[in-house]
Amino acid sequence: xxxxxxxxxxxxxxxxxxxxxxxxxxxxxxxxxxxxxxxxxxxxxxxxxxxxxxxxxxxxxxxxxxxxxxxxxxxxxxxxxxxxxxxxxxxxxxxxxxxxxxxxxxxxxxxxxxxxxxxxxxxxxxxxxxxxxxxxxxxxxxxxxxxxxxxxxxxxxxxxxxxxxxxxxxxxxxxxxxxxxxxxxxxxxxxxxxxxxxxxxxxxxxxxxxxxxxxxxxxxxxxxxxxxxxxxxxxxxxxxxxxxxxxxxxxxxxxxxxxxxxxxxxxxxxxxxxxxxxxxxxxxxxxxxxxxxxxxxxxxxxxxxxxxxxxxxxxxxxxxxxxxxxxxxxxxxxxxxxxxxx
Numbered sequence: 638x639x640x641x642x643x644x645x646x647x648x649x650x651x652x653x654x655x656x657x658x659x660x661x662x663x664x665x666x667x668x669x670x671x672x673x674x675x676x677x678x679x680x681x682x683x684x685x686x687x688x689x690x691x692x693x694x695x696x697x698x699x700x701x702x703x704x705x706x707x708x709x710x711x712x713x714x715x716x717x718x719x720x721x722x723x724x725x726x727x728x729x730x731x732x733x734x735x736x737x738x739x740x741x742x743x744x745x746x747x748x749x750x751x752x753x754x755x756x757x758x759x760x761x762x763x764x765x766x767x768x769x770x771x772x773x774x775x776x777x778x779x780x781x782x783x784x785x786x787x788x789x790x791x792x793x794x795x796x797x798x799x800x801x802x803x804x805x806x807x808x809x810x811x812x813x814x815x816x817x818x819x820x821x822x823x824x825x826x827x828x829x830x831x832x833x834x835x836x837x838x839x840x841x842x843x844x845x846x847x848x849x850x851x852x853x854x855x856x857x858x859x860x861x862x863x864x865x866x867x868x869x870x871x872x873x874x875x876x877x878x879x880x881x882x883x884x885x886x887x888x889x890x891x892x893x894x895x896x897x898x899x900x901x902x903x904x905x906x907x908x909x910x911x912x913x914x915x916x917x918x919x920x921x922x923x924x925x926x927x928x929x930x931x932x933x934x935x936x937x938x939x940x941x942x943x944x945x946x947x948x949x950x951x952x953x954x955x956x957x958x959x960x961x962x963x964x965x966x967x968x969x970x971x972x973x974x975x976x977x978x979x
Contacts, residue, residue: 683976684909686953688900690920690969692891696858698728700883703849704735708882711875717865718968721857721890728888730853739846746839753832760825767818774814778807861890864968872944891967898930898955900973904939907951910975917979918957921970927979930957 700709709730721727785804789797857863865874866887875887898918902910910932918928933956939949955973959965972979 683978684902684906684974685978686900686902686973686975688898688953688955688971688973690965690967690971691897691899692861692893692967693895693897694859695861695889695891695967697886698855698888698890699886700730700881701849701852701855702883703730703852704738704846706734706883708880709853710880711877711887714865714875714877714888715863717874718862720860720862722860723857725857726854727857727863727890728855732850732853735846735849735853739843739850742839742843742846746836746843749832749836749839753829753836756828756832760821760828763821764818764825767814767821771811771814771818774807774811778804778811781807857890859890859892861892862966862968864889864891867944870943872942893967896957896959896965896967897933898957898971898973900953900955900971901942901950902935902953904949904951907935907939910935910953914975916955917974917977918955919972919974919979920963920965921972923963924972926960926963928957928960928963930955930973932975 712731713729715727781804784800916930934954936952
């Protein structure tokens with residue numbers, strides 16, 4: 638019984654395998670050009686991708702970490718599409734908060750400086766007084782030593798005893814005054830050192846705040862058109878008045894050379910693209926003229942584009958041949974076709 642069941646299973650498996658094989662041949666035959674020997678993979682490689690002209694050499698503009706705030710409001714931006722010159726201000730952020738911080742730091746520096754001056758005068762006065770007291774105690778001891786050196790045979794016993802007592806007292810007083818001078822010297826040194834540290838810290842904080850004030854003005858390092866960035870969550874372009882977290886890229890200035898096309902392909906279709914395969918490019922501004930290009934790179938890892946849904950997207954870099962009839966500027970939107978889709 639088991640042997641018969643096994644034979645039936647083998648026959649069923651063989652029949653299924655033959656059926657799949659036959660179906661594959663039929664599908665393959667539908668895509669073979671008879672007599673040419675070439676496979677037409679149009680249905681598998683024809684894709685339309687939207688993209689944008691970009692430059693391999695570009696300058697990104699991100700919200701700087703200036704002051705204590707974690708986000709800053711965009712106060713002014715160069716109009717999108719305007720060509721920025723190297724050294725020109727492109728983005729300005731709101732400076733009111735850091736300006737208030739600078740006022741506080743300047744007041745703190747003045748307070749520490751005044752405290753340092755007052756403490757220096759007071760400690761110098763205490764030092765002079767301690768030095769005077771020590772000199773006075775030294776003179777008193779010298780006088781007591783002279784009086785104490787008088788033999789008992791030449792003065793009364795009571796006077797001799799008083800002189801010896803005074804010699805001991807002035808010696809003790811001299812030791813106290815000397816110790817007081819050492820203490821005031823140490824105190825003066827430690828206090829002035831601490832005040833110098835406080836003053837230096839206030840100066841550094843003020844310098845950092847002033848640098849932060851300068852960092853809130855972003856300047857272009859290269860010539861090129863300014864392109865506004867988009868918020869990943871809303872897919873809206875950043876605009877004046879938006880409050881943006883530090884570290885976020887809000888704009889770019891691409892160079893006018895080393896141009897390429899950047900497109901995005903859904904994870905479902907990425908396997909239909911091949912490196913170095915030819916593509917056709919048409920600019921939205923001049924759809925009647927097509928450019929030839931090739932797929933130069935496909936990212937190895939997909940990324941989320943929240944504004945486009947829950948799918949993952951792969952970045953596709955495309956090189957293309959220039960055409961004198963077309964003036965190409967970074968930021969132009971294009972349509973990319975593969976496998977003769979355009």
